[in-house]
Amino acid sequence: MGKKLLIHNDKVPNIHTLDVYRAHGGYASVEKALKTMTPDQVTDEVKKSGLRGRGGAGFPTGMKWSFLAKPEGVPRYLVCNADESEPGTFKDRYLMEKIPHALIEGMITSSYALGAKTSYIYIRGEYFYVARIVEKAIEEAYAAGWLGKNILGTDFSHDCYVQVGGGAYICGEETALLESLEGKRGNPRIKPPFPAVAGLWGCPTVVNNVETIAAVCPIVNMGGEEYAKIGIGKSTGTKLISASGHINKPGVYEIELGIPVEEFIYSEEYCGGIRNGKKLKAVVAGGSSVPILPTELILKTAKGEPRLMSYESLGDGGFQTGTMLGSGGFIAMDEDTSIVKNLFTFSRFYHHESCGQCSPCREGTGWMERILKKILDGRGTEADVELLWDIQSKIEGKTICPLGEAAAWPVAAALRHFKHEFIDYVKNPKNIKDVKHYFRLNNLVEA
Amino acid sequence: MKVTIDGIEIDVPKGTTILQAARMIGPEVAPPTMCYHSELKTSGGYCRTCIVKVTQGSTANPNPMPKPVASCRTEVMDGMVVQNVTSPEVLEARKGVVEFLLLNHPLDCPVCDQAGECNLQDLAYGHGAANTRYEFERREFDPIDIGDKIKLHMNRCIMCFRCVKVCEQITDGRVHGVVHRGENAEISTYIEKAIDNDFSGNVIDVCPVGALTDKTFRFKQRVWFTNPMDAHRNCENPKCKGLVRLWLKGDEILRVTARKDQWDEVHDFICNTCRYDKKKKTDWVIEGPTQVNRHSVISQNHYNHLNELKVQVMKQQKALGFMDINKQP
Numbered sequence: 084m085g086k087k088l089l090i091h092n093d094k095v096p097n098i099h100t101l102d103v104y105r106a107h108g109g110y111a112s113v114e115k116a117l118k119t120m121t122p123d124q125v126t127d128e129v130k131k132s133g134l135r136g137r138g139g140a141g142f143p144t145g146m147k148w149s150f151l152a153k154p155e156g157v158p159r160y161l162v163c164n165a166d167e168s169e170p171g172t173f174k175d176r177y178l179m180e181k182i183p184h185a186l187i188e189g190m191i192t193s194s195y196a197l198g199a200k201t202s203y204i205y206i207r208g209e210y211f212y213v214a215r216i217v218e219k220a221i222e223e224a225y226a227a228g229w230l231g232k233n234i235l236g237t238d239f240s241h242d243c244y245v246q247v248g249g250g251a252y253i254c255g256e257e258t259a260l261l262e263s264l265e266g267k268r269g270n271p272r273i274k275p276p277f278p279a280v281a282g283l284w285g286c287p288t289v290v291n292n293v294e295t296i297a298a299v300c301p302i303v304n305m306g307g308e309e310y311a312k313i314g315i316g317k318s319t320g321t322k323l324i325s326a327s328g329h330i331n332k333p334g335v336y337e338i339e340l341g342i343p344v345e346e347f348i349y350s351e352e353y354c355g356g357i358r359n360g361k362k363l364k365a366v367v368a369g370g371s372s373v374p375i376l377p378t379e380l381i382l383k384t385a386k387g388e389p390r391l392m393s394y395e396s397l398g399d400g401g402f403q404t405g406t407m408l409g410s411g412g413f414i415a416m417d418e419d420t421s422i423v424k425n426l427f428t429f430s431r432f433y434h435h436e437s438c439g440q441c442s443p444c445r446e447g448t449g450w451m452e453r454i455l456k457k458i459l460d461g462r463g464t465e466a467d468v469e470l471l472w473d474i475q476s477k478i479e480g481k482t483i484c485p486l487g488e489a490a491a492w493p494v495a496a497a498l499r500h501f502k503h504e505f506i507d508y509v510k511n512p513k514n515i516k517d518v519k520h521y522f523r524l525n526n527l528v529e530a
Numbered sequence: 531m532k533v534t535i536d537g538i539e540i541d542v543p544k545g546t547t548i549l550q551a552a553r554m555i556g557p558e559v560a561p562p563t564m565c566y567h568s569e570l571k572t573s574g575g576y577c578r579t580c581i582v583k584v585t586q587g588s589t590a591n592p593n594p595m596p597k598p599v600a601s602c603r604t605e606v607m608d609g610m611v612v613q614n615v616t617s618p619e620v621l622e623a624r625k626g627v628v629e630f631l632l633l634n635h636p637l638d639c640p641v642c643d644q645a646g647e648c649n650l651q652d653l654a655y656g657h658g659a660a661n662t663r664y665e666f667e668r669r670e671f672d673p674i675d676i677g678d679k680i681k682l683h684m685n686r687c688i689m690c691f692r693c694v695k696v697c698e699q700i701t702d703g704r705v706h707g708v709v710h711r712g713e714n715a716e717i718s719t720y721i722e723k724a725i726d727n728d729f730s731g732n733v734i735d736v737c738p739v740g741a742l743t744d745k746t747f748r749f750k751q752r753v754w755f756t757n758p759m760d761a762h763r764n765c766e767n768p769k770c771k772g773l774v775r776l777w778l779k780g781d782e783i784l785r786v787t788a789r790k791d792q793w794d795e796v797h798d799f800i801c802n803t804c805r806y807d808k809k810k811k812t813d814w815v816i817e818g819p820t821q822v823n824r825h826s827v828i829s830q831n832h833y834n835h836l837n838e839l840k841v842q843v844m845k846q847q848k849a850l851g852f853m854d855i856n857k858q859p
């Protein structure tokens with residue numbers, strides 16, 4: 084059994100209540116930080132821990148914190164990004180639903196480190212019931228004095244609020260999230276300035292993912308150096324993985340970073356192998372936007388080394404033969420899966436979610452979706468397949484925010500590793516199976 | 531601060547953007563723009579036509595920037611090295627942007643009132659491909675009236691957000707914004723409420739395409755058959771300087787617009803009284819014929835004094851193998 088730090092208590096009855104959470108050692112990090120440490124010491128522990136952002140980009144959290152501008156007389160904010168919307172990712176929901184106090188505890192400890200008197204938890208609109216759970220937990224925390232004025236009799240006061248989004252993927256982009264939090268249209272901002280300098284209402288702001296913030300508690304409790312011993316190399320600590328797709332045991336797993344991908348898929352402790360005794364065909368390892376990899380490349384790197392669940396190992400080989408850990412949305416696909424159909428679903432999603440500010444993403448995402456639909460309708464040509472490649476290359480890197488890339492990468496990777504399937508579909512349209520059923524499932528009118 | 535653009539070095543003050551620096555050097559190296567407008571704060575960054583490659587970030591940090599950047603929203607650093615027309619990569623990317631911009635844009639310049647003074651038309655001539663590869667249906671909207679003087683034809687809109695910024699920054703009270711998302715995003719007047727204030731007409735001038743047009747002028751005349759004159763009057767409106775451009779046909783004033791500079795940008799926004807209500811020659815002190823100094827169809831016919839600039843621009847364009855729109859067939 085690997086070490087668990089975040090959801091080890093998830094099966095304890097009523098762990099969502101303050102009393103039970105406290106009885107299982109909850110809020111220890113707040114006590115330790117506020118009573119025995121200075122804010123900078125907390126930041127130092129986070130730096131030492133090597134914790135990296137769990138939202139997708141994997142940026143070192145301690146470094147992000149140290150970029151926070153601290154001008155006199157200007158409030159600073161901590162904002163928790165709970166707008167978890169990447170297809171295939173549902174770990175933050177699990178954490179908030181089961182152990183909401185873990186997030187609130189992390190918010191208090193992190194805010195103490197950052198000197199933020201106010202923090203916000205921005206939860207996606209579709210998670211309205213999760214928002215209620217978190218709000219309830221916040222109420223409990225206020226009543227017990229963990230939030231509010233002079234926490235634990237110190238001069239640190241803190242207020243934490245929940246804001247529910249309208250249900251837009253783009254609001255998970257940190258600057259779009261801030262716009263939305265300010266009550267505006269959730270459009271990503273043009274950077275610079277970065278939120279660390281001018282974020283929420285123009286004030287210095289740190290935006291962190293739910294899991295990142297929750298991970299601050301064990302780091303403070305055990306010390307950064309201890310935490311850094313878990314994991315492998317620069318991928319320290321544990322990570323929540325949302326496992327879905329054609330596996331025997333889908334769900335949220337906490338892994339020690341660095342376990343082999345093969346173990347994760349086939350061991351009974353985790354996914355338990357591919358369902359119905361089928362063979363694995365491909366894996367999207369970190370949420371729908373990261374490049375898909377065929378079995379050979381997900382189990383072993385191009386160099387023939389076993390692929391590990393870590394930022395470095397999954398990234399080994401760049402996008403040519405590697406992928407990314409991303410948000411940890413692990414989607415396994417069996418041998419019967421049509422990569423073209425799968426890609427169409429992804430492309431359809433990004434088309435729907437583009438905010439529409441910048442031309443390559445606004446226009447390009449729809450174009451790619453339409454071409455894929457055309458191919459699935461059996462009307463595609465080889466030129467269409469080439470065109471898809473060209474379009475994605477003209478979106479990637481030319482946009483304001485990473486949604487452009489998120490839309491382009493899956494297309495590029497599918498074409499890189501599974502081009503033969505696209506060519507097969509355009510040459511032998513009769514090989515396109517069950518497409519009507521598929522369109523019906525997706526509420527698509529047949530063309 | 532020293533910055534080098536396409537091999538030409540220039541010294542600029544701190545806070546200058548790459549685009550402004552390039553414009554200081556001249557039209558040879560200035561990237562084309564669609565959404566940036568210098569008088570409008572926070573404009574630019576959306577259309578991505580002005581992207582350039584930064585091959586050296588600064589003297590202090592000589593690393594190249596990983597992705598192309600929007601020159602209109604990126605400030606120069608000391609020792610920065612930028613490639614615009616000298617980078618085939620940038621030209622290719624720009625071609626892509628032009629294609630994206632034209633994707634949902636009707637290709638019906640012959641019946642569009644903006645033809646001849648349309649930034650997108652110019653951009654497409656200069657940087658686009660000859661054919662479209664898009665075979666699907668374009669998005670369609672019904673034209674709507676925004677008040678009694680302005681027509682909005684969303685089909686032609688390229689989402690540059692300039693009109694939204696005019697309404698936010700120049701006119702009083704924001705009655706204009708964007709609804710919906712992505713490809714379905716739409717300029718709207720919350721919702722269909724007419725824009726009605728002193729400076730609303732300026733949205734027409736800042737619109738780079740034919741999405742917002744002047745209903746009092748629409749389809750009266752092709753711009754290149756009109757005769758633009760710079761003129762002024764003592765405007766009663768304290769916010770308006772009364773500096774305008776009259777577009778005449780014979781003695782008749784067909785329309786009044788704000789003055790635009792070499793980059794097709796307005797610096798002195800004009801009030802609606804000047805724009806719509808002063809259409810008699812006696813209302814104005816006429817200064818003389820406008821020096822249309824940009825490369826566009828409106829600079830055809832009577833503008834021989836432009837030769838010098840044309841030669842300059844043509845040199846750049848020829849070097850890139852662009853179509854010569856001045857050549858007689």
Ligand code: SF4
Nearest residue numbers: 438440441444482484
């Ligand atoms: S990349 Fe897409 S989502 Fe991001 S700002 Fe541009 S249009 Fe909006």
Ligand code: FES
Nearest residue numbers: 575577578580602
């Ligand atoms: S002009 Fe710079 S992005 Fe549009």
